[in-house]
Amino acid sequence: MDAVGRLKEKGVKVIFVLGGPGSGKGTQCANIVRDFGFTHLSAGDLLRAEIKSGSANGTMIQNMIKEGKIVPSEVTIKLLEKAMLENGNYKFLIDGFPRNEENRAAFEEVTRIEPEFVLFFDCSEEEMERRLLSRNQGRDDDNIETIRKRFKVFLESSLPVIEYYNAKNKARTVDAARPINEVFESVKIAFSSFDKKVHIE
Numbered sequence: 001m002d003a004v005g006r007l008k009e010k011g012v013k014v015i016f017v018l019g020g021p022g023s024g025k026g027t028q029c030a031n032i033v034r035d036f037g038f039t040h041l042s043a044g045d046l047l048r049a050e051i052k053s054g055s056a057n058g059t060m061i062q063n064m065i066k067e068g069k070i071v072p073s074e075v076t077i078k079l080l081e082k083a084m085l086e087n088g089n090y091k092f093l094i095d096g097f098p099r100n101e102e103n104r105a106a107f108e109e110v111t112r113i114e115p116e117f118v119l120f121f122d123c124s125e126e127e128m129e130r131r132l133l134s135r136n137q138g139r140d141d142d143n144i145e146t147i148r149k150r151f152k153v154f155l156e157s158s159l160p161v162i163e164y165y166n167a168k169n170k171a172r173t174v175d176a177a178r179p180i181n182e183v184f185e186s187v188k189i190a191f192s193s194f195d196k197k198v199h200i201e
């Protein structure tokens, strides 16, 4: 059976988690995993692991991340597909993906998966910049020069994806500029209807 068949057989359900760099996607995904039983797949983390693994694509990925650029979809989608097939769970939060129209269309074509909904963390650049500059995780791209490039890519390439899902009534927008616990209260509301749906099935 091919990958599409195996994903279908597993009954994979996907929620895309989007938002600007530093909007709090990873932080809230940890809360969602704890309370709603999802598996968190961060596209950025998968790409960073690929660099560390010494893969043939490692240097290309490293250079693109340093420049805040979006890695070709085929690379990221292969990593996501592999992670979904290797994991025992069927409910996935895909964080930081799709980052542009190419990511979105290629994922749909390759996996035949449509997200249940898209969670969008809305936050000002000033607040995101503050958070990223004090994140202190030693990331190559958490410096002011790369941060500004990431913001530009977010505005030009990622926001149109959110608008696409908004037009399809699939985007659930959360004000992410508030304290972590307040943001999570809104996240819980976004998930409550989905969770009921999953248990009814």
Ligand SMILES: Nc1ncnc2c1ncn2[C@@H]1O[C@H](COP(=O)(O)OP(=O)(O)OP(=O)(O)O)[C@@H](O)[C@H]1O
Residues within 6 Å of the ligand: 019, 020, 021, 022, 023, 024, 025, 026, 027, 028, 044, 096, 131, 132, 134, 135, 176, 177, 178, 179, 180, 181, 183
């Ligand atoms: N609501 C919040 N208020 C204040 N700080 C926050 C909030 N949410 C997250 N943070 C902090 O901001 C930083 C960035 O958060 P996080 O890593 O979750 O963002 P992200 O959207 O996943 O970023 P990236 O896209 O760059 O990976 C972290 O240090 C985190 O602890």
Ligand SMILES: Nc1ccn([C@@H]2O[C@H](COP(=O)(O)O)[C@@H](O)[C@H]2O)c(=O)n1
Residues within 6 Å of the ligand: 021, 042, 043, 044, 045, 047, 064, 065, 066, 067, 068, 069, 070, 071, 072, 076, 095, 096, 097, 098, 099, 103, 141, 150
């Ligand atoms: N779909 C994606 C996601 C990420 N990248 C690259 O990784 C960088 C870091 O991403 P985070 O989500 O961890 O902030 C990002 O700036 C891109 O360079 C990607 O190419 N495609």
